[in-house]
Every structure is written in C-alpha cells, then in structure tokens.
Amino acid sequence: MELRYRLSGPQDGPLLVLGPSLGTTTHVWDPQMAELSRSWRVLRYDLPGHGASPAVKDAFSVDDLAREVLAFTGTERFAIGGVSLGGAVALAVALLAPERVSDLVLCCTSACFGVPEPWRERAARVRAEGTSWLAGLVTARWFTLGVAPELAEPVQTSLLGTDAESYALACDAIAAFDLRDRLAGVTARTLVIAGDQDPATPLEHAETLAEGIPGARLAVVAEAAHLANLERARAVSGLMSRFLGHGQGMKARREVLGDAHVDRALASVTDFTADFQDFITRYAWGEIWTRPGLDRRTRSCVTLTALVARGHLDELAMHVRAALRNGLTPDEIKEVLLQTAVYCGVPAANAAFGVAQRVLQEEN
Template identity: 55%
Template sequence: MAPELSVTHRVVRFDLPGHGGTPAGLIGPGATIADLAGLVLTLADSLGIERFAYAGVSLGGAIGQYLAVHHPERVSSLAVICSSAHFNGAKPWQERAELVRREGLAGLAETADARWFTPGFTVPELVDDHRNADPAGYAACCDALGAFDIREDLHRITVPTLVVAGREDPATPPAHLREIADAVPGASLTEISGASHLAVVERPEAVLAALRGHFDGHARRGMEVRREVFGDAYVDRAQTRQTPFTARFQDFISRYAWGEIWTDPTLTRRERSMITLTALVAHGHYDELALHVRAARRNGLTPEEIGAVLLQTAVYCGVPAANSAFATAQRVLAEEEA
C-alpha cells in the first residue's frame, strides 16, 4: 500500500521496537503508548518533518490517537485502522507479555491467522515476521496496549479523522471503531466487509481507496467536480457499480482527471468541454461522447456551440467521424430536450 500512496505523498513507515530492523531496547517493561509516540516524533524530527498526516493499524492506531490528542500541532490528519481507544484492560495484555517473556513468540504465531484474518486467508511472511520478532520488544508493546485508554480524551482530537473497521475483526470489533468515530468531532467511519484485523492486507484496495479519499485533497475536490459536471445520479451509479477490481481505476479518475486536470483554472469548463468533445470524436469514443455532450450542456454550451465544435471535427478528424458524432449528439440533445 505504501508504494501506491507514495505516488502522491512522501510515505515514511516505521517498525515497532523489536520488529523488523528496530531495536527492542528502545522501550522496556512498563512501556506506554506515550513512549511509542515519542519515538515517532523523534523519527519525524530526524527527517525534518514538522507536521504530517498519520495512518496506523491496531497499536499504530493507538499511537496516532495519542499524537492527535497530545501533539495536535504535529498531526495534520489522522486515519485509525482496525484499532481502539482501549484494548479491554491490562490483565489480558499482562498475561500475554508474561507468556512471551517466558516462552517466546512461537505459540502466538500459531494462532496469528485466526486473530488477523478471515478463515482461509493467510500471509505466511507476516506470520513468520511475527514469530521472529524480539520477545522483549513485543512484550513491552503488550504493556503499552494494556495501559492504554484514551476514551475520555477523544473529543480533543480536532484534525480530520478517518476510522476504518474490518467487519469480521475479533481483536478490535467494529463497535470499538464506531466508539472512536462517535466521539471524535467530524470523524468519518468506513467498515470493510470480508476483512478481519489486518484489513490493510486482506482488502488493500478498499483501505487504499479510503485513505486516498481522506488524505488526498485532489480526490475530494475531484469527486466534487465530477458531480458538478456529470450530475449526482451518474456518479452515484458509477460508485454503486464499483468493485474491488475497478476501485483503483475509479480512484485514479477522481484524483487525476477530475482532481488535477479539470480543476486547473487555466481553462474554463466550457473550454475543457469543447476540447474533450473534439478528442473523443478523434478517437471514435462515441459512448463517452454521449456522456460529455450532456456534460457540455451542464458546463454552459448551447446546442449550437456543440454543433460548431462537431463541425470543426469534420475538418480535422474526418467526415465519417463527425457524421457519427453528430448522430450521437443529436440523440443526446433530443433526450435532454424531452
């Protein structure tokens, strides 16, 4: 997911202490979410990053909530994914920490699939990474989860906040994410079907689309412009037909075509409609031409002006192409008039 987000953002990822290449000794027994949040700020400082958007899964989501509450000047927007404002108290985490310190992570790794994924889904590399984590670092992270409860402070989060839940997540059930969304002013909630605790792995396209919609201003503005040009009914139908297979393409259209090109003030929408009609005629895209004839009317072109554009295409794109274009436009304009 990071490579896709890095197309439009500078993406910085970090490993928890004892995981990946991060030393376990950065935290110790009795560690807190505040300690982990401090490590994130130290990392940002070392990279010269003063303010940043933050997305975190599970324990990472807890760190994000803490940062947004206690360091609001550093966080520009927040995404909390498959996480919670509390993790059911200290006792189960104390027991897990003691078990890991005593026996290591092999036993927990055997149950990772059931805790992380829906039945039948697995990612062996992630389970291996879990098995190979440093027990001391993992146990200290358990201590931090056990001590975490930020429910009373959620109302202090003022940055734009997205909350994402996996509908089949037993570790942080959707009710936990709804609790966050209800308490954070203006927060939005997305529930993803067919996903458990690691929704970012199991349903990456859906999570990516949600993150882009939240973090990427081009996507938000693009969807607004798309609705203004095509109308709510058309865009709603397109959204309804969206599938995991087409989600990335729809996101691309909203971000790039509508969020960057159509919002450029150099040309008016009338001018963009005329250019678009010409390009569609030139390439014979008559189904798309019908859609953009309707859009041209919404953008202020008269039927006479549309006819003049199509007549121009007869000279530069060819009479047969213009003939088909006139037939398409005449049908659409008649439907619009009716």
C-alpha cells in the same frame, strides 16, 4: 528507545506516517504503497524489537512511542495513520501535537484494547516461551477463515522474528492504554476503518472512535478481520486513497492560502460539505495549481482576473492574500486589476480595487 523507519515517495511530497500492528513490520503497509507513495512522502516505522528497530529492555508506553514518532518527523505538519497498535500510536500523536497533524487514519484499532489482564498474561507467557506459540492464535484473529497461505505466512514470519521481551513490553503498553475520555480533543480530519469480522478490535471499538472524535468518518470493510489492509487491500487502499488522495493538493492549498485559512475551512466542514472540500482540494489544488506549465505567480494573475470578471469579491480577497504569498507585489496586483478594467469592465475593477486595497492595508 530508537525506532527505525523507511521513506518512500516524492521528496517534496507531503509527509504521511504509517505505523504497524503488534508483531508485524513496515511491510504490513506494502499493499497501500503503490497508491499512497505517488503523492505522499510515506514514512513507515518499525516498533521496538520488530523488523529493523532495535530490541528494548525498559518499559515504554504508547505515548513514548508517539513522542518518538514526533521526534523523527521534525517540525513539519503531517498526516498519520496506523493499524492496531500503530493506530493507537497515531491517535496518541494526534492528541500530543494537534497542531502538527492534518489527517488521521485509524485502521482496525481502538482507544482502549479491552481489560488489561489478558495483555499482561500474554506478556508473561511470551517472556517464558517466546512468540512461536502466538502464530496460530494471531492468524485466527488477523484474518478471516480460509485466508490464503501466501497472505498469512509472511506476517507469521514477522511475528516469529520479533524480539520476545520487546513484544512483551508492547503488550504491557497496550494493557495501560486508554484514551477514550480524550477523543474529543482530536482536531485532525479523521477516517476510522473497521473490519466487519475483526475479533481483536470489534466494530464497537471503531464506533467509539468515530463517535468520540469530532467529525470522524467510519468505513466498515466487508469480509475483513484485524489486518483488513492486508486481507482486503484493494478496499482499504481505495478508502485511504480517497481520504488522503488530496495530499499534494492540500500541500499546495496550504502553501498558497496559508495554514490559518485552510484550518478555518477544514474546521467548518460538515457531512454535507465534506465531499465538496475533498473535490476542490483534489482537483483545483491537486490537479491544476500543481501543474508545471505555469508558475504560481502567473496562476495568481489568471485567478485574480477570473474572479474580477465573475464578481466573486469574497474569493478575490482570499486570492489577493494568496498572490502576495506567491510573490506578487502590490504594484503587480495593481497592474493586474488595471488590466481587468479594460477587459472586464470599470465597475468590476472598481469593486476589485476596493477589496484589494482593504486586503493590502490589512496585510501591511
């Protein structure tokens, strides 16, 4: 099995993988691209026999699709999301490789898409008749009543262009999919998005995800059916932007502070502190630390000085480690602290030297 994909956004941006629903292609995420690709390197893939991906004849599972995604993302850490079947693949990826997935967006999807018989029946009929008979059925499930033709027709065209056997095999994979008893194993920061009028994955499916995944947030989009990201594009784009909008900031935060520190900080996030964590990631790391006017060595010098001046010794220890990661030598850190003795006061510098010496000994 080979999945074809396309990349958009800055080459040095953090990676975001987005998966489509059954019967659609990478274009299902077009409404979100202008916003997300400003800071993320967005990888969108096509399912087997959909869009640019070759047709298949052999059975596959949702886990097989997840392994394929992991294969073409290399070894880097990334965020992943998907709508419907693409969301199921994203969930499987997050469980197969929790150390690789930082953020998870589950849009109009489920940990189990109902009893298997209807999916097997659909697969059998598609094998016998093709996909043309599905156009009216899925449109009624994908969109609310009275959807504009210019919104529905492109996805109907995608469906009609899908290889019938590949579609049927995907139905078989959905029939066998059930991760409800494994949701507690998801460690990624998670956003669950649901359409309030979605007949394919009703709100209770989203609630099962949000309640089962530790720390997950649930957002319900009004007047939206199954393809909420198309039908209510602005609302879904806003939700994803706010949740993932710290992409560049998170990348910088991890590079400066290290994965271990950031993972500990994120693991301790609660509903009470989540907005503050988002704030510092967006603005401190995404807006200030990523500005081109100063290199990171210089920013570390400024930060050490400010922390000494204000007496923030816990933060100072963290940023001594960050300064080493940013390329400052112990001797250069010593020079910064000597400078603070003159301009911030000897007692402040004395305490700072104690913190720095402890950190440098630990690092060595």
